[in-house]
Amino acid sequence: MKYVMLIYQGTALERQAALPEEEQKQVYADYQGINQTPGVTPGLPMGLPENATTVRVDGGKTLTTDGPFVGMKEAVGGWFILEADDLDAAIEVAARVPAARYGGAVEIRPSEVYW
Amino acid sequence: MVATLEQVFREEWGRVLATLIGFLGDFDLAEEAAQEAFAMAADRWPRVGVPSNPRAWLMRTARNKATDRIRRDRTFATKFGLLVAADRAEVPMKTTTFPDERLELIFTCCHPALAVEAQVALTLRTLGGLSTDEIARAFLVPERTMAQRLVRAKRKIKAAGIPFRVPPVHLFRERLDAVLAVVYLIFNEGYGGRDELAAEAIWLGRALAEMLPHEPEAHGLLAMMLLHDSRREARFSDGELVLLGDQDRSRWNTEQIAAGRAELDHALALRGRGPYVLQAAIASLHAEVPCDWAQIAALYGELTHLTGSPVVELNRAIAIAETEGPEAGLRIVDQLGLNDFRYLHSTRAELLRRLGRTDEARDAYRRARQLTDDGAERRFLERRLTEVEGTTFSG
Numbered sequence: 054m055k056y057v058m059l060i061y062q063g064t065a066l067e068r069q070a071a072l073p074e075e076e077q078k079q080v081y082a083d084y085q086g087i088n089q090t091p092g093v094t095p096g097l098p099m100g101l102p103e104n105a106t107t108v109r110v111d112g113g114k115t116l117t118t119d120g121p122f123v124g125m126k127e128a129v130g131g132w133f134i135l136e137a138d139d140l141d142a143a144i145e146v147a148a149r150v151p152a153a154r155y156g157g158a159v160e161i162r163p164s165e166v167y168w
Numbered sequence: 169m170v171a172t173l174e175q176v177f178r179e180e181w182g183r184v185l186a187t188l189i190g191f192l193g194d195f196d197l198a199e200e201a202a203q204e205a206f207a208m209a210a211d212r213w214p215r216v217g218v219p220s221n222p223r224a225w226l227m228r229t230a231r232n233k234a235t236d237r238i239r240r241d242r243t244f245a246t247k248f249g250l251l252v253a254a255d256r257a258e259v260p261m262k263t264t265t266f267p268d269e270r271l272e273l274i275f276t277c278c279h280p281a282l283a284v285e286a287q288v289a290l291t292l293r294t295l296g297g298l299s300t301d302e303i304a305r306a307f308l309v310p311e312r313t314m315a316q317r318l319v320r321a322k323r324k325i326k327a328a329g330i331p332f333r334v335p336p337v338h339l340f341r342e343r344l345d346a347v348l349a350v351v352y353l354i355f356n357e358g359y360g361g362r363d364e365l366a367a368e369a370i371w372l373g374r375a376l377a378e379m380l381p382h383e384p385e386a387h388g389l390l391a392m393m394l395l396h397d398s399r400r401e402a403r404f405s406d407g408e409l410v411l412l413g414d415q416d417r418s419r420w421n422t423e424q425i426a427a428g429r430a431e432l433d434h435a436l437a438l439r440g441r442g443p444y445v446l447q448a449a450i451a452s453l454h455a456e457v458p459c460d461w462a463q464i465a466a467l468y469g470e471l472t473h474l475t476g477s478p479v480v481e482l483n484r485a486i487a488i489a490e491t492e493g494p495e496a497g498l499r500i501v502d503q504l505g506l507n508d509f510r511y512l513h514s515t516r517a518e519l520l521r522r523l524g525r526t527d528e529a530r531d532a533y534r535r536a537r538q539l540t541d542d543g544a545e546r547r548f549l550e551r552r553l554t555e556v557e558g559t560t561f562s563g
Contacts, residue, residue, distance in 0.1 A: 104323070104324050119282055139330065141339065
């Protein structure tokens, strides 16, 4: 069995930012610890949801909207890393993902380096 | 002198900024540098005179400002042992001719990965040269909200990798639609009386039509805006709304009607038959005396076919009512599922009133009034309602 692990931040980022420096360092160390655990293949750290772009395909037409895909019972079902020149190239690949045309969506999140 | 300066600034802001963004690859840096250059010009030019090539002066000054800033940042960064990719400033930039990159800029600002209100704000800020405060006031939001909207949009362009370019052929059509929609939206915001936004939209529309001479829809949009705007003075009398049929035609701007028709002719010569061209053709017919309602109805029919919009159907019903009588119009109106649309009820009310069905007309006017915010439109409905109630009262 393999699992894709997706982390939802909730209020964690704000709370971590308010921690004393020593405890913040511990948070980073804990993430590092997870990344170095045997069997874990680290994904890329995800940028903020506000920088996301959501792509849907309806009747062959690509619909692009600002922000993450928000649905009541939606959960991320998978992920992959794409190296592309720009957002337009990424949108084109996203629009080819079957889920995008069967009622789901692909969220494009730029990766970001935080440290 | 002051007017000349303002004109130069107005004309040059978008061009200078677009070129700087293309050169620097950074919206914020380009905007700060452009702002500094324009501020210097505002200070210097009235004293020493406008340089022979204002654009070159502004471009050179802004480029130098950006270079200074990057060097400063680099010194700062080096001091703290950080890596900064800032070599662009060292790339020589031609200082005699500059590419016009306003198209790249507007396509970037109207990228569908940005929220529509952000597209609108960015377009007005970067191409239109409006200040954040001016945009905030035009859209009735606090300046801070508008500033945040702009900052966030610029941040996303950078973070998400929205390209600074005119889209390739396979994306061009839909992206152009998005650009035209933003200009149209700005115009619509201004149609209710905020003249500066309508003027801004026309200015943007003209720039687009110039940059895209072979795109019928760009000319169609400009034509439509010019034609609608030509009746601005006549649409209101002492702040009160006046319907087309009752307008004082001497207050129509004939020069603007002629300019709109010239744009429409251009669009038609390009074999344009898209939504904006059709709407421009309809607006042109509206400006004729007498009005050819049969042709207007036919054009609305074509537009319904293109857009599938019930709002367009409602307009067709109004035209049909003019040619075939209110009953025929009403038959179309009553098939539309636009129950919360105030114009559906005001149109129904008007047609019922003409048919002498005053009780139903009164109910429809009331429903329309209920859906209309305070202002000229609401006062118009109230006047009509009083008239109808008077009719009912006297039997």
